[in-house]
Amino acid sequence: MRALHTAATGMMAQELNVQVISNNIANMRTTGYKRQRAEFQDLLYEHVRRIGTQTSDQGNQLPVGVDLGSGVKTVGTPRVMTQGSLYPTGKDLDVAIRGEGFFKIQLPDGTYAYTRDGSFEMDSQGRLVTPQGNLVQPGITIPPNASSITINQQGQVSVTVPGATQPQVLGQLVLTRFINKAGLQPIGDNLFIETPASGTPIDGVANVDGMGDLQQGNLEQANVEAVTEISDLITAQRAYEMNAKVVSATDQMLSTTTNMMR
Amino acid sequence: MENTLLVGLSRQVALRRQLDVIANNVANINTTGFKSDGPLFEEYIAPTARENNFRFADRSVRFVQDRGIWHDMTSGPIQQTSNPLDVAIDGEGFLAVQSPAGERYTRNGALQINAAGQLVTSEGMPVLGDNGPITLQPGDRNIMISKDGRVSVNEGASNSTESQRGKIRLVRFARPQDLIKEGSSTFRAPQGLAAEPVAQPKLQQGALEKSNVSGVVEMTRLIDITRTYTQIASLMQQQSDMRRNTIQQLAEVPA
Numbered sequence: 446m447r448a449l450h451t452a453a454t455g456m457m458a459q460e461l462n463v464q465v466i467s468n469n470i471a472n473m474r475t476t477g478y479k480r481q482r483a484e485f486q487d488l489l490y491e492h493v494r495r496i497g498t499q500t501s502d503q504g505n506q507l508p509v510g511v512d513l514g515s516g517v518k519t520v521g522t523p524r525v526m527t528q529g530s531l532y533p534t535g536k537d538l539d540v541a542i543r544g545e546g547f548f549k550i551q552l553p554d555g556t557y558a559y560t561r562d563g564s565f566e567m568d569s570q571g572r573l574v575t576p577q578g579n580l581v582q583p584g585i586t587i588p589p590n591a592s593s594i595t596i597n598q599q600g601q602v603s604v605t606v607p608g609a610t611q612p613q614v615l616g617q618l619v620l621t622r623f624i625n626k627a628g629l630q631p632i633g634d635n636l637f638i639e640t641p642a643s644g645t646p647i648d649g650v651a652n653v654d655g656m657g658d659l660q661q662g663n664l665e666q667a668n669v670e671a672v673t674e675i676s677d678l679i680t681a682q683r684a685y686e687m688n689a690k691v692v693s694a695t696d697q698m699l700s701t702t703t704n705m706m707r
Numbered sequence: 708m709e710n711t712l713l714v715g716l717s718r719q720v721a722l723r724r725q726l727d728v729i730a731n732n733v734a735n736i737n738t739t740g741f742k743s744d745g746p747l748f749e750e751y752i753a754p755t756a757r758e759n760n761f762r763f764a765d766r767s768v769r770f771v772q773d774r775g776i777w778h779d780m781t782s783g784p785i786q787q788t789s790n791p792l793d794v795a796i797d798g799e800g801f802l803a804v805q806s807p808a809g810e811r812y813t814r815n816g817a818l819q820i821n822a823a824g825q826l827v828t829s830e831g832m833p834v835l836g837d838n839g840p841i842t843l844q845p846g847d848r849n850i851m852i853s854k855d856g857r858v859s860v861n862e863g864a865s866n867s868t869e870s871q872r873g874k875i876r877l878v879r880f881a882r883p884q885d886l887i888k889e890g891s892s893t894f895r896a897p898q899g900l901a902a903e904p905v906a907q908p909k910l911q912q913g914a915l916e917k918s919n920v921s922g923v924v925e926m927t928r929l930i931d932i933t934r935t936y937t938q939i940a941s942l943m944q945q946q947s948d949m950r951r952n953t954i955q956q957l958a959e960v961p962a
Contacts, residue, residue, distance in 0.1 A: 465955030
């Protein structure tokens with residue numbers, strides 16, 4: 446019976462839904478994490494009796510047809526790229542983006558990745574790096590004797606060095622935006638890479654041409670809301686149970702058929 | 708003689724179809740913009756094996772046949788998502804989308820932007836505005852979709868200037884029942900059914916229309932089907948027993 450397979454697609458879809466929700470909940474406290482959402486669509490229909498078929502020479506037509514659906518499919522798990530709330534950390538090298546844009550990070554193989562996680566550190570040479578040690582673009586090296594690092598809203602990194610009255614500007618952080626940021630591919634470590642779907646990266650600086658501004662001493666929290674996730678989880682679990690019920694009902698009907706012959 | 712079996716069989720076949728429809732509804736209980744289906748049955752009077760000239764007329768035999776599937780076009784519940792690219796249609800209407808095979812219609816408003824900046828469905832089909840697909844520019848931000856479907860954005864340095872990128876086209880049909888489901892949350896209009904613009908479109912940004920499948924109703928139908936199926940099976944069983952008895956008793960040759 447078709448119903449068995451149809452219900453199985455429903456169960457698989459809900460299993461995936463729970464998987465996506467659990468990843469969201471697991472990343473509730475991940476800086477710069479953007480929640481994902483499982484998107485479902487109905488599968489193909491078999492047109493057993495086609496609508497509008499002529500039923501007589503007088504031109505009578507079938508007003509309704511018999512279309513049997515074959516279940517559900519997952520079409521994607523797009524990211525919801527809304528702004529997460531900022532929370533103050535007081536740390537010099539924590540930067541949050543308020544608005545559009547991603548920080549540009551150079552990976553060890555020379556390619557670039559993009560992130561919303563601005564919890565930066567300094568490596569042994571004083572360079573600005575991510576917690577994994579990847580360079581933040583453009584390479585900014587902080588002198589060893591520098592004190593009071595300032596990153597302003599435009600992303601200019603400046604320090605005061607002993608003996609100088611004026612703060613010394615070391616560089617300006619690059620922000621990158623994409624026309625379809627939901628099309629970026631996550632590679633873990635809070636990083637995303639460019640894909641054909643995302644469009645080409647557009648480099649710029651903060652607060653110019655629609656880029657967001659930077660907030661030093663803040664981090665962007667995940668945009669996961671516990672209430673939404675839990676209610677989604679309940680819905681997914683109930684839907685799973687109902688699909689399982691359909692499987693057992695189908696099974697029951699099949700066994701009725703088998704038992705008809707004695 | 709065989710009629711009981713055949714009538715029972717016609718009902719069982721119909722019930723299996725009905726179960727298929729319910730399984731599809733339940734599988735799509737979480738599918739955005741899904742419209743549930745329901746089966747329609749009709750009575751089929753067998754044209755043969757009838758003689759009305761006897762004093763006691765033969766009873767005509769009636770079979771059951773599934774005639775059609777109707778789409779329940781009521782609105783599903785609206786869920787707030789606060790994602791600017793989600794739109795829910797409040798009331799009647801469909802979004803028109805451009806599929807490779809022609810224009811299709813959907814109530815699934817979980818939109819995305821593709822690499823060319825076009826507003827597309829999750830399947831990548833461009834959403835049609837009054838003047839073709841709606842294309843956003845690389846520098847656009849703060850996408851706003853108004854109640855009547857106008858897509859406006861902020862561009863450039865200031866947040867006060869608004870530019871319009873197009874108007875989402877909402878269409879309605881005189882007979883929405885005639886729409887054909889194509890999968891991927893889309894409907895196809897059969898020949899002779901023209902899409903008309905909705906007089907007063909009402910879109911809601913940051914919300915999605917959930918599936919209108921009601922779990923309770925589907926579970927009730929499911930119980931109904933399994934019970935009926937068992938009843939019919941036992942009916943056919945009794946008929947079979949009766950026939951076996953007849954054969955045994957009639958065939959008993961007295962010694």
